[in-house]
Amino acid sequence: MSGPSKSGPTAPAIEAVELTRRFGAFTAVDRITFEVRHGEVFGFLGANGAGKTTAIRMLTGLLTPSGGTARVAGHDVYTEGEAIKRSIGYMSQRFSLYEDLSPRENARLYGGIYDLTTTEIRERTSTLLARLGLEAVASRPVRELPLGWRQKLALSVALLHRPSIVFLDEPTSGVDPVTRRQFWELIYEAAASGTTVLVTTHYMDEAEYCDRLSIMVAGRISAIGTPAELKRQHGVSSIDDLFVRLARPA
Amino acid sequence: MSSSVSANRLRKQFGDTRALDDVSFDVAAGDLFGFIGPDGGGKTTLFRILVTLLTPDAGDARVLGLDVVRDMWALRQRVGYMPGRFSLYPDLSVEENLRFFASVFGTTPEREYEHIAPIYDQIVPFKDRRAAALSGGMKQKLALCCALVHRPDILFLDEPTTGIDAVSRRELWDLLGRLRERGMAVVVSTPYMDEANRCDRVALIQSGRVIALDAPAAIAASLGRPLLAVRAGARHAALQALRTFPHVHSAFSFGDVHHYTDERLDLTAQTLADELRRHLDAAGLSDAEVTPVTPTVEDVFIERMGSQHFQPPTANSHGRP
Numbered sequence: 063m064s065g066p067s068k069s070g071p072t073a074p075a076i077e078a079v080e081l082t083r084r085f086g087a088f089t090a091v092d093r094i095t096f097e098v099r100h101g102e103v104f105g106f107l108g109a110n111g112a113g114k115t116t117a118i119r120m121l122t123g124l125l126t127p128s129g130g131t132a133r134v135a136g137h138d139v140y141t142e143g144e145a146i147k148r149s150i151g152y153m154s155q156r157f158s159l160y161e162d163l164s165p166r167e168n169a170r171l172y173g174g175i176y177d178l179t180t181t182e183i184r185e186r187t188s189t190l191l192a193r194l195g196l197e198a199v200a201s202r203p204v205r206e207l208p209l210g211w212r213q214k215l216a217l218s219v220a221l222l223h224r225p226s227i228v229f230l231d232e233p234t235s236g237v238d239p240v241t242r243r244q245f246w247e248l249i250y251e252a253a254a255s256g257t258t259v260l261v262t263t264h265y266m267d268e269a270e271y272c273d274r275l276s277i278m279v280a281g282r283i284s285a286i287g288t289p290a291e292l293k294r295q296h297g298v299s300s301i302d303d304l305f306v307r308l309a310r311p312a
Numbered sequence: 313m314s315s316s317v318s319a320n321r322l323r324k325q326f327g328d329t330r331a332l333d334d335v336s337f338d339v340a341a342g343d344l345f346g347f348i349g350p351d352g353g354g355k356t357t358l359f360r361i362l363v364t365l366l367t368p369d370a371g372d373a374r375v376l377g378l379d380v381v382r383d384m385w386a387l388r389q390r391v392g393y394m395p396g397r398f399s400l401y402p403d404l405s406v407e408e409n410l411r412f413f414a415s416v417f418g419t420t421p422e423r424e425y426e427h428i429a430p431i432y433d434q435i436v437p438f439k440d441r442r443a444a445a446l447s448g449g450m451k452q453k454l455a456l457c458c459a460l461v462h463r464p465d466i467l468f469l470d471e472p473t474t475g476i477d478a479v480s481r482r483e484l485w486d487l488l489g490r491l492r493e494r495g496m497a498v499v500v501s502t503p504y505m506d507e508a509n510r511c512d513r514v515a516l517i518q519s520g521r522v523i524a525l526d527a528p529a530a531i532a533a534s535l536g537r538p539l540l541a542v543r544a545g546a547r548h549a550a551l552q553a554l555r556t557f558p559h560v561h562s563a564f565s566f567g568d569v570h571h572y573t574d575e576r577l578d579l580t581a582q583t584l585a586d587e588l589r590r591h592l593d594a595a596g597l598s599d600a601e602v603t604p605v606t607p608t609v610e611d612v613f614i615e616r617m618g619s620q621h622f623q624p625p626t627a628n629s630h631g632r633p
Contacts, residue, residue, distance in 0.1 A: 109477040111447035155475075198626045209351045211625055235475055236503045238350035238518070239614050243564050250548060265504070266478055267567040289568060300567065302478055309479040 073136055075100050075227050075258035076121060080130035083116050090116040092281035093130060098227075098274075103249060103259045105269050107301075108278030109309040114262055115231075117278070121260075122229055123147050135226045148176065151220035151257075154231035158216030161205035165196055168204060169219055176223035183222075190218045210241025217248055221257065228252065230261040234268065246271050266302035275301070277308050284308050316341045316466055316497035317362060321371035324357050331357040332368070333520040339499060339513075344492040346511035347501040348609065354520040355501040356396055359470045362499070363393040376465055376497075389417070392464030394455050396471040396501075402444035406435055406454055409443050410461060417462035428457050431487055449480025456487065466497040473502055485510045505610035516613050523616040528609055535607040535615060537561065538581035540588060541569040544600040553595040557588065564614065571611060572602075 076098035083091040091113040098104040108114040119125035121134050123143030132139045135149035159168045166187060173183035191197050194214055196207075204212055213233055220228055230249070234242045246268065253259050253273075261272070269275055269289065276286040285292055285308055289301055298304045317339035324332040332354045339345040347355050360366035362375055364384035373380045378387045400409045410421045410432070425432070435453050438446060443454060452472050459467060469488070473481040485507065488498050492512075500511070508514045508528040516524040516531065524531050544550035547570070554563035554572050561575040574584050581604035592600035 109447075109479055110449055112477075196625070207625055232475065236351035236471075238353075238503075238617065239505060239610050240564075240617055241350075246565065264475065264477055264481075270568040271565060305478050306482065309477065 073133070074098060075102070076104075076132070076134050076260065078117075078121070078130065078132040081117070081120060081127055081132045082129035083113075083120060083125065084128045089281050091120070091127075094278070094281075094283045095130075096276055096283055096286055098258055098260060100226075100258055101253050101256050102273045103253045103261065103271070105272030105275030106260050106262050106278075107269055107275055107305065108262075112278040112309075113281040114278055118229055118231065118260075118262075121146075122150060122152060148223075149226050151223070151225035151228035152231075153213075153216045153220040153228070153233055155213075155233060155235040156231075158233075159204045159212060159219065161212075162203055164199075164201045164203060165191060165207075165215055166200045168215070169222055172219050172222055178223060186222055190222065194218060208241075210237045210245070213237055214241070214245055214248060217245065217252075221252055225257065227258040227260065230259065232262055232264065234263060234265060242268070266300065266305060269301040269305075277305060279308050314341060315339060315374075316343070317345070317373070317375050317499060319358075319362070319371070319373040322358070322361060322368045322373060323370040324354075324361065324366070324368050326357075330520050332361075334371070335517075335520070335522055336371075337515055337522060337525055339497065341497060342492070342495060343512040344488060344498045344500070344510070346508055346514040347499070347517050348503075348505060348508050348514050348613070349501075349517035350503050352519075353517045355517055356470055357520075358517075359393070359395075359468050359499075359501060363391050363468055364388055365393075389462070390465045392459040392462070392467040394452075394459040394467070394469040394472055396474065398451055398455070400443040400451065400455055400458065403442060405440050405442055406446070407439040409454060410457055413458040414461045419462060421461060424461050424463065427463055428460050430490060431457050431460070447480075448476040449483065452476060452480070452484055453487075456484070460491075464496075466499070467491065469498070469500045471501050471503065473504060473507065481507070505608065505613055508609040514609070516609070516616065518613070518617055524612060531612050532607050532609050535573075535612050537573045537577060537615075538579070538584055539605055539607045539611060540572045540574075540581065540585055541566070541603050541605040542572055542588070542592070542600055543569045543603075544592065544597045546597060549595070550592065550597050550600060553592055553597060554588075557591050562614065566610075571605075573615075 074097040079095050080093040081091060082093050106114055120127050120139055121132060123139060123146035134146045137145040169187040170183055191200050234245050249259055274288050276283045292304055296304050315338045320336050322332050322335040349355060361368050362373060362380060364380050364387055367381055375387055376390055414420050431453055435450055438450060473484055492498050511528060513527050515522045542550055542554060551570050554560060554570055559574050559576055561573040563570060563572045585602040585604060589602045
């Protein structure tokens with residue numbers, strides 16, 4: 063929690079201390095404290111309206127907190143929002159790619175936004191398309207791709223500038239069961255190459271795939287740990303059961 | 313009347329995309345019936361045809377005995393429809409939305425109170441709040457109220473649980489179960505395979521085709537191969553080891569375990585489990601536990617999806633419209 067080298071290599075990828083956001087009289091995020099380690103796949107779970115989106119908006123430099131502190135990739139969320147945006151990738155179910163643009167054009171657009179050179183964009187785009195096997199449709203509008211492939215492409219594009227952290231907001235919503243699992247293999251690959259992953263999901267089986275996870279209820283983090291630890295501590299057989307128990311206390 | 317919905321070889325094409333490809337099924341009166349499948353599978357197109365908002369290119373369908381094309385005006389009075397996308401007026405309050413939808417059918421929330429009370433009572437504390445400011449679960453409850461306010465005889469809900477949390481999902485299914493007990497036919501679609509168990513019968517739908525149709529337990533039992541659950545500390549290594557087993561038919565993550573099926577159909581689950589344990593042990597995964605388990609609807613869905621879905625799309629294969 064203290065020490066001079068917050069942005070050194072041993073500092074957590076994400077570190078929030080008593081992070082708070084109020085809207086008028088309503089406290090959306092209420093003094094949350096947690097860390098996400100480098101290269102970790104961290105599940106950020108919670109009921110609708112529990113404060114997940116508000117917390118993510120603060121951690122991605124889009125919303126100023128009302129109190130507490132947080133550092134993301136070593137940068138302060140109050141004063142270094144622009145540096146945070148350059149260090150992270152982001153994708154969600156609702157917004158990820160421009161559907162009228164092709165995979166190649168989307169990659170060029172995102173690469174340009176993150177100041178990659180023309181050569182870098184070209185090389186990384188080729189690698190990406192080959193890796194996903196999307197060369198045949200590289201110039202077709204993205205909207206023609208099946209949803210699952212769009213989501214895999216979106217994740218790869220969000221990683222194009224090699225961010226140290228990627229935020230994934232319900233990335234697999236509505237995706238078929240096979241592609242959902244392939245998507246998680248891409249997540250593991252990203253984590254294995256050192257990218258930290260913070261992911262939200264309503265699929266409780268996916269919660270089990272995370273290294274660690276937290277569950278937010280009414281603005282607070284009410285549980286945090288590895289899936290196995292959490293199940294043991296609470297005496298439940300699945301994260302689904304734990305979620306229901308925490309989100310609607312009897 | 314034995315069927316509340318009866319569809320016969322429905323087809324619908326959008327450009328190059330075959331959204332529905334010869335879809336036939338029957339929903340028995342009083343059943344809670346689920347269409348289970350991913351986005352882009354044809355669920356929404358099918359529902360729009362059944363509630364008379366879209367006409368099929370070929371085939372026909374009857375809902376409550378009425379033809380969805382010829383009898384559309386009579387049918388519209390009798391169906392309730394909750395579309396997948398949030399369909400309320402975001403700038404109107406909870407109460408104003410409900411009043412509006414009631415007025416379209418010439419009634420008022422007061423007159424229908426008894427009918428909608430079980431759901432409306434849950435959102436009444438927020439009746440002056442703008443619909444846009446409701447949480448996901450509350451929005452769905454309001455949308456359900458609006459779809460019920462004209463006392464339909466059958467209710468179609470297109471992905472009512474998508475994007476809402478696991479707790480709100482359970483609550484919504486409890487409500488649908490209560491409507492069913494009151495004798496209303498309820499037809500629901502969902503991408504969540506585990507929700508199949510809340511239905512009397514389900515159709516698995518993928519790329520415009522029904523790939524299975526039965527009671528959920530019967531679908532789960534139709535896998536046709538022994539299913540093994542593998543638990544190991546080194547999960548990723550265990551999955552790789554399963555995939556390199558010479559007789560693997562399928563191996564994929566399933567919550568906190570991996571599910572494995574074998575290509576040989578003549579071996580018992582116990583024999584397979586012993587063989588697999590030896591293989592994992594040789595691969596350095598001595599802590600691996602291998603247990604025969606009962607298949608789920610999701611296992612069957614993956615099995616029936618077929619291998620084309622593992623392949624990247626080509627220039628000729630298209631997604632949804």
